[in-house]
Amino acid sequence: MNEHLHYRLQWQSGAVYPGAHPGQMVGGGQLFKRHVPFIASPDPRRIDLRASVLDPFNGFSVRVYQQQSSIKLYLVADLSASMRFCGESSKQQSLVQLLLDMAYSACNYGDSFGFIGCTDRVKPCWYMPAGQSLERVKALAADISQAYFSGNAHGLIHATPYLPGHRALVFLLSDFHFPLSQLRELLSSLQNHDVVPIVLWDSYECDNWPDWGLVSVQDLESGKDRTLFMRPALRQKIRVAYAQRQMALKECFRAFGCEPLFMTAAYNAALINRYFQQRVA
């Protein structure tokens, strides 16, 4: 069952088409925007008599209202090998869940929803231009849940040309397991848009290590392996490393004016809703 994501905007959409979000267009809305001369909006029903009488040039002033506009909603997802990780929960499944929830919510709001999947480049088979059909999203989700992710996340930077020229709401879903310099480059290329970074981690990788034992870990992307002798000290070291990484990521995102959402458990729509409530407030 899909849950609704109540995404809200702090900015006004420039879209012409009416929708559910505050827009820059004037038209059929509830919220008074300004007075315009009658000649600009020739609707006699909207003539504001009081404002017209006060006009020293005896012109007619007409009230115009803010139109609720639609936006374009994009999910830019990292489909690199590291997203294959399946610990307490599968990152791939979280991605599919989020994709379906976003498409469902976009459909409810009347927004158009697009998906850009990136590995070391933007994969044409994982690219879906913005639209309002739910069926094709379902097909895509089925494809993704069956897919075998490989490669690295360098392609995220190349996602920008696929995004619309005007401001859109972009969910950036990744584990952000790449260098911060690459992240800065990515975020500066996305400055035009409202970016919601969702950091997908798993408790198995950052926190949930056993106290004692021997384990051989293999990097999903590079294939390199290391043997670890787990002990409380090393476990603490890994925890600290992840905490530091979290701080570094937060600083980096805030520098570009967006607040990251860390998901260390399975995907939960309530977490995203809470994130938007906090953001607007």
Place this chain on the structure above:
Amino acid sequence: MNLAVDTPWLLAGLLLTVLPLFNNGLRLTAMPWLTMIPADGVSLAIALLLRLIAMSAIAGLVLGLAGLHRTEQSVERIGQGAHIVLLLDRSSSMDNTFAGLAASGKVDETKATAARRLLTAFVAQRKNDLIGVAEYSTSPLFVIPLTENRQAVQAAIAATATPALSFTHVSKGLGMALSFFQEQPLTGSRIVVLVSDGAAAIDSDDEQKLRQWFKQQQVRLYWIFLRTAGSPGIFDKPQDSRDDNAQAMPERYLHQFFSSLDTPYQAFEAESPHALANAISDINRLENLPLQYVERIPKQDLSAVCYMLATLLVTLLLGIKCVEIKR
């Protein structure tokens, strides 16, 4: 440390020791990004150790299969002692008692038995000597060359228990005893212990040769003469000058010949087992010069050690497998 193997082609299996470099045997656990895991020296050391253990275990198994062994080798040692050749008389008169009678029951000991018993004790005392055994009767008998192997020498002496032969051909016996020293380094003292109960005339040709050989090999001679009661001794002078010839008194003439050699010579006349024991202990006391000799260490099979090591290491790896984290 000369190591060798029985089946060298099995050593090709040593190539398998590189396998642990590619796979350390632990199940691989996926991690999204290894850079996030801080460097850890202890883990690195344990990972290296793990590979080393696995490689050693494989190497141990392969070497065990190939049959690793240490080859026979010789160690040079320095001790107190001598090169001794025991030259034993195997004439049938040795099977008589000192009284000149055939051995009857257990009361009397034959000369051969007494000699055997005392020489066995003598050999056991001489820890660092090289001892060879030769015998003679009608012709010389090659028994055992100079060796440090006590057991072999004791066995050779014990072998004289078999019934003896008839004649006494001492010059050929001496020739053979001296031939033992050829191709031996000249170190320590060289001794021929001649144990006999009679003598024989040596013709002039043999005399010449023996003189030459004794001089060349620098051999000391000890003659233990087991004198039968009533028979002529070494030092006896003939009462009648007509009997003063090599045929009538071979013992006296042999003694004279030995005394005329350029090498040190000592004769012991033993009329009883007790006197024989005294003579032997005299030799034992006299011959204790520093001796440089080569000890041979036999081939040692090391495959059991290899298998033990491999078993130990594999058990260790099994233990490590038990503490592996399964996620």
